[in-house]
Amino acid sequence: MERLHMVIRGQVQGVYFRASTHQVGASLGLMGWVRNLPDGAVEVLAEGTREQLEALHRFCKQGPPAARVDHIDVTRGPAQGDLGERFQVVR
Secondary structure, three states, rough: OOEEEEEEEEEOOOOHHHHHHHHHHHOOOOOOEEEEOHHHHHHEEEEEEEHHHHHHHHHHHHHHOOOOEEEEEEEEOOOOOOOOOEEEEOO
């Protein structure tokens, strides 16, 4: 198991990015969360297999149709097992 942390920048708030990322993360069976940041970015922290995390990363590179992704800061590491049992939206 691995951990993936992303901060996605661009037109990513108010375009269903957080909700869409939640749907993708949950459907992939990931553990973790997605949230909006005060500076207009979206932050994601997820744990799962490399394949699951790569699928989430691919989605976040583009996002939902109304989004525009300019840049993603990505950090990877070993899973820590502290993200609960499901993927959720946090505020």
